Amino acid sequence: AQTVTQSQPEMSVQEAETVTLSCTYDTSESDYYLFWYKQPPSRQMILVIRQEAYKQQNATENRFSVNFQKAAKSFSLKISDSQLGDAAMYFCAYRRSNYGGSQGNLIFGKGTKLSVKP
């Protein structure tokens, strides 16, 4: 079974600085998708960034980027120029490819709580 591990329960960053959140996963599949979701105090789950495993290029969305190391099964999130609004729980998630009968279920890590200091 696939598993997702986030080894940092809490992280802290100074406003305008850069922070990296770690995620590792375990799978025997070669085709899959990885996601980072943000959960602010409002509880709403917000997709931050997505990476397709077959793409070697790391995904980027404005201040958010990932370092995807397929061989090492590592998928870290880098937040540049951190803002107060970035303070939230961040969840790493895995999903199998649709091919082969998967129904698109997400498997989540336990989350990292990010604090941003002014």
Added chain:
Amino acid sequence: NAGVTQTPKFQVLKTGQSMTLQCAQDMNHNSMYWYRQDPGMGLRLIYYSASEGTTDKGEVPNGYNVSRLNKREFSLRLESAAPSQTSVYFCASRRGGRATDTQYFGPGTRLTVL
């Protein structure tokens, strides 16, 4: 366009009571999901419905039932609530059929079972 909506937002039950959590999406999505989130844990899948008329168990289905009423609505029922079911419940939907499409989440229901 409301996306994914859930009712109620908060609920307190006594042990043994029953209730149904409602979920609806207006994005014409095929697949819908129910997750629970406990403190210190990520979201865990309870049940899902790949398409209208089908439902399947997820990781933690015990104590729950679901109904895919139509393409828009997917309800989660607790027949006899237990304190272990105190959690935050999220409904999600996905268009399906494309490997890269995104799962969209509702705002969650905080359920407390006394």
